[in-house]
Amino acid sequence: MALTFVSAFSLSGAFSDPSPLEEVVVYGAPIQRTELDTVASISVVDQVELEARNIRDIYDLLLRAPNLNAATEDKFSMRGISNQGVGQGGVGRPTVSIFVDGVRQSGRGVANAFDVAQVEVYRGPQSTAFGPGSLAGAIVVNSVMPQPGEEFNGRSRFSYGSHNSWEAAVALGFPIYTDDRGEGLAGRISLEQNHTDDNITNITRDDDTWQERTRQMLRGKVSWYKGIYTAHLGVQKTSLRAGPDFLAPELAKEYKATDNQDGHFEDDTDLISLRQTLELSDEMRMMLLLSSSETVYQRRGDYDISEERGGYFINDVEFDNQTAELRFNLEFESFKGVAGLYYSEDFVLGITPSVDLPVEVAAGASARTDSIIGFGRDARVKSFYTEFDYNLNEAITLTAGGRYEENSAITRVIFELQKVTPINPVTGGNINGAFGLVSSSDVLLVALQNGGFQDVDETYPNGDYVALGKLGATWHISDDINLFLTRSEGYRAGGVDFVVSGEAPPFGPETTENYDLGLRIQRDGWNLAVSLFDISYEDMQVGVRLDATTIRTDNVGSASARGAELEIAAFLPMGFSVDMGLGYVKTKFEDYVEDGTDFAGNEFPLAANFTGNIGLNWNHAAGWYARINYSHADASFTDRANTEGLMTDSRNLWGARLGYQGNDWEVSLTGRNLTDQVYITDQIDSPSVDLQAVIVGDPREIALEANYRF
Numbered sequence: 163m164a165l166t167f168v169s170a171f172s173l174s175g176a177f178s179d180p181s182p183l184e185e186v187v188v189y190g191a192p193i194q195r196t197e198l199d200t201v202a203s204i205s206v207v208d209q210v211e212l213e214a215r216n217i218r219d220i221y222d223l224l225l226r227a228p229n230l231n232a233a234t235e236d237k238f239s240m241r242g243i244s245n246q247g248v249g250q251g252g253v254g255r256p257t258v259s260i261f262v263d264g265v266r267q268s269g270r271g272v273a274n275a276f277d278v279a280q281v282e283v284y285r286g287p288q289s290t291a292f293g294p295g296s297l298a299g300a301i302v303v304n305s306v307m308p309q310p311g312e313e314f315n316g317r318s319r320f321s322y323g324s325h326n327s328w329e330a331a332v333a334l335g336f337p338i339y340t341d342d343r344g345e346g347l348a349g350r351i352s353l354e355q356n357h358t359d360d361n362i363t364n365i366t367r368d369d370d371t372w373q374e375r376t377r378q379m380l381r382g383k384v385s386w387y388k389g390i391y392t393a394h395l396g397v398q399k400t401s402l403r404a405g406p407d408f409l410a411p412e413l414a415k416e417y418k419a420t421d422n423q424d425g426h427f428e429d430d431t432d433l434i435s436l437r438q439t440l441e442l443s444d445e446m447r448m449m450l451l452l453s454s455s456e457t458v459y460q461r462r463g464d465y466d467i468s469e470e471r472g473g474y475f476i477n478d479v480e481f482d483n484q485t486a487e488l489r490f491n492l493e494f495e496s497f498k499g500v501a502g503l504y505y506s507e508d509f510v511l512g513i514t515p516s517v518d519l520p521v522e523v524a525a526g527a528s529a530r531t532d533s534i535i536g537f538g539r540d541a542r543v544k545s546f547y548t549e550f551d552y553n554l555n556e557a558i559t560l561t562a563g564g565r566y567e568e569n570s571a572i573t574r575v576i577f578e579l580q581k582v583t584p585i586n587p588v589t590g591g592n593i594n595g596a597f598g599l600v601s602s603s604d605v606l607l608v609a610l611q612n613g614g615f616q617d618v619d620e621t622y623p624n625g626d627y628v629a630l631g632k633l634g635a636t637w638h639i640s641d642d643i644n645l646f647l648t649r650s651e652g653y654r655a656g657g658v659d660f661v662v663s664g665e666a667p668p669f670g671p672e673t674t675e676n677y678d679l680g681l682r683i684q685r686d687g688w689n690l691a692v693s694l695f696d697i698s699y700e701d702m703q704v705g706v707r708l709d710a711t712t713i714r715t716d717n718v719g720s721a722s723a724r725g726a727e728l729e730i731a732a733f734l735p736m737g738f739s740v741d742m743g744l745g746y747v748k749t750k751f752e753d754y755v756e757d758g759t760d761f762a763g764n765e766f767p768l769a770a771n772f773t774g775n776i777g778l779n780w781n782h783a784a785g786w787y788a789r790i791n792y793s794h795a796d797a798s799f800t801d802r803a804n805t806e807g808l809m810t811d812s813r814n815l816w817g818a819r820l821g822y823q824g825n826d827w828e829v830s831l832t833g834r835n836l837t838d839q840v841y842i843t844d845q846i847d848s849p850s851v852d853l854q855a856v857i858v859g860d861p862r863e864i865a866l867e868a869n870y871r872f
Contacts (some may be wrong), residue, residue, distance in 0.1 A: 186496040189292050190261065190282045190302030192489060193549055201561050201646045202728055203285040203633040203693035205743075205822040209306070212275050213869075214779065214789055216819055216832050217375075218329070218356065219274050220260070220281070220301060225815065226775045228727045228745030231286060233768060233810070233844035234407060234857060241285055241697065242749040242769030243298035247654075249705035249767065254669075254715055255655055257298040261289075263305055265433045265453040268481040268504075270671045274400065276319065277333040277352040279306045285413070286695055287652025287676045290565045290632045293504055294543050297654040297674060307394065308348035308476040310387040311340050316872055321832070323865025325734065329356035342572055345387045352381040361861050362405070364419040366469040372419050373405035395434075402429040405840045408467050408846065408855035415536045415840045420865075421464035423466070429459040442661070445731065449489040457481040465519055466852050473519035473530065479512040488613040490734075492550075499550025504543070511538040513576070513840065520585065520852070528585045536576030537660050544568045549632065561634035561648065570625035575666050577618040601732070622658045626671050642685055645846045648678045654703060660713040669697040669715040672703045688732035697723040704754070704802060707848060718762050719753030723766070742776040751802070764804045770796040800845040811841040821867075828869040838862035 186197040186206050186212040197206050205227050207217070219225050221235035230240035237260075247260035275281070281303050288296040316334040321327075331354035338347035362373040381398040388613040406425035413420060442448055456758055458480050466472030489502035513536045521531050549563030590714045634648035652674035658666045678801055680693040699721040706714045725747035733739050749766040777791035797807070816837055821830025844857040 165327070170725045173766055177281070181659065189280065189304055189376065190284070190300070190663055192502060192547070193498060193551065195551075196352055198644055198682050199551075199559075200638065201636060201648045201678075201680075203290070203691075203695065205285075205677055205729065207281045209279050209281075209459070212278060212281065215777065215791065216276050216365070216817065222275070223281060223283070224251070225683050225795075225813075226743075226791065227283060228729065228743035228773055228775070229725065229747055230283070230745075231768060231770045231795050231798070232587060235846065237684045237768075238493045238675075239696065239766075239768045240299040240488065241725065242747040242766050244768050245298065246703055246765075250718075252787060253674075253707065256295045257654060259292050259295040259299065259300045260303070261292075262303045262398060262433055263435055264437055264451055265396075265398075265435045265455050266483060266485065267433060267455050268429060268457050268483065274377070276354040276379070277317070277350075277381070277838075278303055281716075282525040286678060286697065287674050287691075288654045288798055289565050289567075290547060290630050290650060292449045292546055293547070293565065293567065294506065294508075294569075294655065297652040297672065302802060305352070305381060305396075305616075306335070306350060308335055308350040308383050309383040310348055310385070311344040312337060312348055313484045317869065318538070319867065319869050320795075321865045321867035323832075325359045325361050325861070327358040327584055327863055327865060329867075331355070348385050348387075350381075350383045354379045357865075360405070361670050362409070362417050363414070364421060365413075366420050366422050367424070372421075373403070373407065375402070375404040377402050384693060386814075388750035388854050392439045396436045396437075398431075398433040399828075400429075402427070404428075406463050406467075408463065408853075409858060409859050410467055411845070411854060411856050414856045417858070417861070418673070419467070420469050420770075422469045423462075423464035425457070425461075425463040425474075427461045429457065430650070431455065431457040431520055433835070445494055447491040447493075447494055449487075451485070451487045451489070451599055451829045452483045452484075455481070455483045465516075467855055471518060471530075472852060473517060475514050475516045475689065478508065479511065482509040483507070496553040497550065499548065501548040502546070504545045504547065504635045505539075508541040508543070509539070511574070511608075512536060512666065514659050516596045521650065527587070530583045530585060531579065531580035532578065534578045534580065535660075536574070538574035538576070539571050539657070541569065541655075543655075548660070557638050559636040560636065561636065565630045566627070567630070568625070568627040568654065569655040571655075571657065572624070573622045573624065573666070575618055575620050575622070576656075579617065618858035622666050622668070624658050624668050626656050628653045628671065628673070642683060644682045646678075646682075648676075649805070650676045650678075652697075654674060656703075658714070659715050667714075670701050670717050672717070673700050674675045675700075676700065688730070691727070691729045693727045695723075695727075697726060702751075706802075716756055718751060718761075719751070721751050721754070721766070723747055723769075737781045739779045739781075741779075743774060745773040746771060754802075759803075761802055764802060765799055767802060768798050768810070770798040770810075772796045785823045787819075787821055787823060791817045793817075805847075808845045808847055810843055810845065813841050813843075814839060815859075830867050830869075831865055833867050834863045835860060836862060837867045 188195055188197055188294040189198050224230045224238045229241050240258055243257050245256055247254045284300045288300045292300045314336050318332040321329045333352040335350045338349055338867035340346040353811035357376045360373040363370045364372040378401045383396045383506045386393045404427045410420050410431040433455045438450045440448045442479045448601045455479040461620040464474050485506040490501050516533050518530045520528050522528050547565040553561045554560055615690050630651040632650040636644055636646040654672040656669050656671040658668050675698045677696045683690045702721045704716045707821050728744045731741040736766045751761045751764050754761040774793045793815045797809050797812045800808045818833045819830055841859045842856045843859050846855045
């Protein structure tokens, strides 16, 4: 729900009646509707609200919206479903798509909030509208667009705070060519960098900036407006450098790490898009979107995150995605609709060298192993989609849509055992002796290879297709009250598991049936949105890591997620305004028996039952303003077995902002996690590599921020 309203003040400080709420247009979906007329549970956050809430990136937003819950910036849940899928491990496609200026992206930390015009969060299955990877929802980020005929303009920001945290950013908009009709060429450039030392100390390596993070963003846009034709060329480059986020459970809440190996996470993502629009008539518009994204990341870490010699890994992954989408929009007095063709090529290749990983080779005998594990997928998606609204009369609008999609992929599995070194059971050191003329390492290498660790480099083709539907009806109770009901279907493509011994088994697609009943009210001075939902899952994909070389994906018989969302925004007297959101979800495996264990009745991992947020704002005519906000998420399980000892902590975060705004400058004091709550956001238990770890949330941060606009 967008809070795009500003109170009107007199110079004396007395407050007049608030201005009417601005009409918010939702741009991300194939059909553009107002927020009031949208037939989905959606939160729209514009630039004003992003800055008022002190939201720096998508992770900040995920902590402050109903039925959204984040473990890390690249692992979050929507209505109880993780964007990485259910379970630890697994090689399935994502369940939530993130788009930046129309480009589907896979990098970490790419959705920076600086110079962003609007963020749209769509909850629930969005497969008919957004296609692959949208089983649980979609997030659309639209940055500020160059405008024809605009004058040279810009903005800048600088902040500094706790833990050597700082941000520096600048955005410039400029005309390139303008004709006498105000049409022509315009451009915009945005740059942003932020850094924090964080407060994790590695006591083994004597490193007090163990989890320091640095992000960089460069975005450039050129827009051409000429008569019935417009074109927008956009380029974005982002990079992230961060320390390891896994901590040993016994020391995590003291903000201490014990890894003996150096570790890091590096992500570099490039996005480019060309959107061309042709206004064929007053009623017909054609759009062609071409996009490409490339992400290269590396993660280096200590397998057992301890001071012991437990081995380390280096995970190198490359994602490449190219898409083409052709869309036709029609809009008449009582009918508007869209039909489109979509094609994408998606390539991923991950190679993980493991060094010194201990493996039991026989009863009481272990060895350190060096190996290479790799997984690749070359996928193609072809689809046709359509959606339309038909005004049956002044009170009723009918919505219908559908998508036909074909998926094909070639999956590659790689494994190579390179070196085996026996471990002395007494000292824990290496045994470098020999058995006759053959070294003990060579003997063990052959033994392990004969015992199931053979070298593998195999490819497996797979594919599937699906037809999805969407039906809805909206009752326009009045000009500012809508009641809607929709039924939509979701889909997640199947694939092939990672197995180095024997044939790699395929797993099937996952489908959902979703019902949403929603009420929206938008009055002068306040607005409200309520949604009740019921999602049924068939053949849900649950990833299970069995050992260091085997990842299996189970297709669960059935599962469900039911709940509600409530969002309210309102003016209050004396320059105050309030915004709040509440979310509830109850997830459950309905039919899931695996290896003799019955998981029926268990909740999904990272599915917090209750989430909530509230913010109170105050603005004065003299330029002073203040905001205080609170967000909550219940504790949740982190595994399919619902192990009590592997739960996240409940989260209760307070934030505040106090500042002064002049005509073109602004200064403020901001605070996050004001009570300095120490809380666990995720737990990882992987016996196959002797790893038990937790992730903790960010500590308290106080910062001074300055903004300037021209």
